[in-house]
Amino acid sequence: MMKRRFSWGNLLAHLALTAVGVTMLLPFLWMVMTALKSPTEVFSVPPVWLPRQLQLRDGDSWRDVELLSRRPARLEVTILEGVCAGRSEKITDRRLKGSAAHPLIWVDEGGSARQLRAVRIDSVDAPARNRVLIAGGDDTSVEERVVGDSELRRVVRFRFSNFVEAWREARLARAYFNSLLVALAVTAGQVLTSAMAAFAFGRIVFRGRDQLFLVYLATLMVPGSVTMIPVFILVRMLGLCDTYAGLILPPLFSAYGTFLLRQFFLMLPKEIEQAAELDGCGYWRIFWNVVLPMSRPALATLAIFTFIGNWRSFMWPLIVTNRAEMRTLPLSLIGFQGEYMTDWTLLMAASLLTIIPMVIVFLWGQRHFVAGIQLGGVKG
Amino acid sequence: MMTKIWYKRFAVFGFLAPNLFGFLLFVSLPVLASIAISFFQWDGLTWPPRFVGLDNYVELFHDEKFRRVWFNTLILMTGIPLNITVSLALALLLNRKLRGIVIYRTIFFLPTITAGVAIYLLWQWLYNPNYGPVNAFLEWCNIPAPAWLQSTFWAKPALIMMNLWIAAGGFNTVLFLAGLQNINPELYEAAAIDGAGCAARFWNITLPQLRPTLFFIVTMGVINGFQSGFEQAYVMTRGGPDGSTTTVDFYIYDLAYREYRMGYASAAAWILFAVVLVVTLIHWRHGKKEVE
Structure with a gap:
């Protein structure tokens, strides 16, 4: 291989790609950081990235406390720069930006935009009052106290316990089991049955084959919302609402898998059958011992697409389940959203737990994934 | 026998x-x-x-709401050209045989792969007018911050931007990349001899050579675009505010599974199908021509 030489174009490309990469990752970082915050920390204004814990001075040491409410300090400041320089204003410390050494406030100077201007703090009319909750030595006793800012501090701390709590509160164990069962069952069933059908369509000549395959193809362009209504009515008539069969069977059969695998089987050499027939192999042996092992990349592609598609599937489980025990992960996230006045720390923790398996499957099967997109085009 | x-x-x-x-x-x-x-x-x-x-x-045909959800769907579909442009730009960058391409591609793909309820909830939180980082950033830049998902005007742009983040680095980028790698390098060499500049090579070689890929991506985007929007709206806005994010797909869901008007919902679904079918037929007819 040629040695790479430095080029300004490549450097610019790297910079652009890195910028996009950071944009892609920042929301995930926010998700992780939120999942590790304390419930009061998520509502800090302006928002902070690093999770922090509020602590109260207790002699020489510091104790963890929860903030219940805060009455801001009232101050008198003098604006030092800009059109309004020299003007004094009475404000609350909520308006104060910048650092303690260089306080700033937003000043309306009559133009289109407000300006951030340096100020001098002249006097503090009323100090801030924080109502905090102190947990006693045992879990039962709690104490409320009103303290000033100087007695409090914030230290960076990650609350990993949020994950445990989210897991318990949202009964994620059951939802995880449901999602895993449904996604695995649909994947296994889809790969096996469509491989069999694709073998018949791709490797055996029989009357009516092409016409039948055309029917398969035609259904590919029918929107899901068209078929879902009769399928729902059927599933309800069969009494399969709120059952695993109802969750698994309808998504198991899509023409897409058959279509994708048939394309692949057609590319395999013709000699397979001839050689196998000489050995006295039946169709099943050809299928199972020759065609399937040769088609591993295609099977892996279909399996990965089907698994991820069903792991995050939302509409069908939403329609076909009612009972909390039958919920899959996306549904229990939604339930979480309503049930608890949206506790963002726990919701983000639960969301992270939901997407992690997809990331793992993707990283593990990435090669197949990329090849699969380029092979057959993807039905989104 | x-x-x-x-x-x-x-x-x-x-x-x-x-x-x-x-x-x-x-x-x-x-x-x-x-x-x-x-x-x-x-x-x-x-x-x-x-x-x-x-x-x-x-x-x-006389249903005012039905007309509105078509309008909403079409407005949300204006994000498609935006997505495609960004995907193409990313593919062009990735095609420069740089070091670490796999890492970039993996990162760009993460939003696509994780898309779903969890990601919609994340964006709802990002767009939070009071405590979200999006508005904190805008305020820091001294830009007036809208209420995003709570605003009838800003809800759609918010969804379009989110979908740009989700989809731009995903399937389309990989397809474009494959298309770029199929272009015969001799074409570029010939152009270099003729002294063609960067822009000239892009307009006269890259883009024409990418036509089949571009065509596939556009038609698939339109086909999927007509049928999308249920999940994000259900999770983030419940179709609101004031119905501004209710798409055709969401409306059909509402009719069928909330109002139990199966016949009416099926008719709406068939009108959706008819529209999608037209695009699909164009896709197949021209797709064949493009390949030949």
């Missing part, structure tokens, strides 16, 4: 049966059933359904 024929018939049946049975029950017969249902007034439960002929379709 006879036994061999029968053996083959048996084999064909055996291989097809499991898939075909499910396919008939859950895919092809429902398509037919859905046409039939669209001619009835039915809640899907009480028997018998009431035959109303074409009334559902006639009513849909």
Whole structure:
């Protein structure tokens, strides 16, 4: 291989790609950081990235406390720069930006935009009052106290316990089991049955084959919302609402898998059958011992697409389940959203737990994934 | 001889049966059933359904809400060209044989792969007007911050931007990359001899050579675009505020599973199908031409 030489174009490309990469990752970082915050920390204004814990001075040491409410300090400041320089204003410390050494406030100077201007703090009319909750030595006793800012501090701390709590509160164990069962069952069933059908369509000549395959193809362009209504009515008539069969069977059969695998089987050499027939192999042996092992990349592609598609599937489980025990992960996230006045720390923790398996499957099967997109085009 | 024929018939049946049975029950017969249902007034439960002929379709043409959800869907679809442009730009950057391409591609793909309820919830939180980082950033830049998902005007741009983040680095980038790698390098060499600049090479070689890929991506984008928008709206806005994020797909869901108007919903779904079908036929007809 040629040695790479430095080029300004490549450097610019790297910079652009890195910028996009950071944009892609920042929301995930926010998700992780939120999942590790304390419930009061998520509502800090302006928002902070690093999770922090509020602590109260207790002699020489510091104790963890929860903030219940805060009455801001009232101050008198003098604006030092800009059109309004020299003007004094009475404000609350909520308006104060910048650092303690260089306080700033937003000043309306009559133009289109407000300006951030340096100020001098002249006097503090009323100090801030924080109502905090102190947990006693045992879990039962709690104490409320009103303290000033100087007695409090914030230290960076990650609350990993949020994950445990989210897991318990949202009964994620059951939802995880449901999602895993449904996604695995649909994947296994889809790969096996469509491989069999694709073998018949791709490797055996029989009357009516092409016409039948055309029917398969035609259904590919029918929107899901068209078929879902009769399928729902059927599933309800069969009494399969709120059952695993109802969750698994309808998504198991899509023409897409058959279509994708048939394309692949057609590319395999013709000699397979001839050689196998000489050995006295039946169709099943050809299928199972020759065609399937040769088609591993295609099977892996279909399996990965089907698994991820069903792991995050939302509409069908939403329609076909009612009972909390039958919920899959996306549904229990939604339930979480309503049930608890949206506790963002726990919701983000639960969301992270939901997407992690997809990331793992993707990283593990990435090669197949990329090849699969380029092979057959993807039905989104 | 006879036994061999029968053996083959048996084999064909055996291989097809499991898939075909499910396919008939859950895919092809429902398509037919859905046409039939669209001619009835039915809640899907009480028997018998009431035959109303074409009334559902006639009513849909006068349904103000139906018109609005089409409008919403089309507005949200204006994100498609934006997505495609960004995908193409990313593919061009990735095609420069740089070090660490796999890492970039993996990172760009993460939003696509994780998309779903969890990601929609994350963006709802990002767009939070009071505590979200988006508005904190805007405020820091001294830009007036909108209420995003709570605003009838800003909800759609918010969803379009989110979908740009989700989709830009995903499938389309990979498809474009494959298309770029298929371009014969001799074309560029010839252009270099002629002294063609960067822009000239892009307009006269890259873009024409990418036509089949571009065509595939545009039509698939439009086909999917017409059918999308349910999940994000359900999770983030419940179709609001004031119905501004209710798409055709969401409206059909509402009619069928909340109001139990199965006939009316089926008719709406068939109108959606008709529109998608037109695009699909263009996709197939021209797609063949492009390949040849």
